[in-house]
Amino acid sequence: MKPSPNEIIAGVRNLLRKEIAPVADSEQAALTLRRIMVVLRETDWDEAAFHLLRENAVFQELGRKIITRYRGDKVCDVAALEELVQNPVLVDRFSAATAMNVAYRQRFAELMRSDPGRSELREMIVAALANFEPAMRP
Structure with a gap:
């Protein structure tokens, strides 16, 4: 076994x-x-992959909301995020789920850096990130 x-x-x-x-x-x-x-x-390693997949699903939904709100914006370029959201990688390994999670986090960071004064965008991203805890044991 x-x-x-x-x-x-x-x-x-x-x-x-x-x-x-x-x-x-x-x-x-x-x-x-x-x-x-x-x-x-x-860390509950048996649950870590499921936690990561749930987080990625939330990130994908957040990405959709950001794209809908900011598509066509001159300062906030959502093209890279749009590509990630529309072409999700089939995740069959923990490493692939981790890579996708990192890619989402990088895109969100790039968007926040692109226009630091845009509080609505920052609040959307920070609120989504604040909902996640490490996969720690109870």
Whole structure:
């Protein structure tokens, strides 16, 4: 039987604890390793992909709203976002879902930078992003 993502991460944490932690030669390296271990322990890896797919669906809907509102705007160019929304990549791997999520976040950041004074656009994007929490265990 194939191990679950949580079981795989437990193995990675065990490897880090037994092999890497003893040779962390500086206080900074040890602190960084402890932070990594906490994230690995606290994230529900079995649910992370589903969380990412839900987030991408919300981003796609937000993209549609932005395109509808700002299509043809001289300052706020939505062409790159439009391409992403209209041609979604079929996501069959966690890495593909992550890449799509990063692409949406980059497009939203570019739009906010294109006209920093446009508060309505910024509020739409920030409100959508504020609704997401990391896939942490309860």
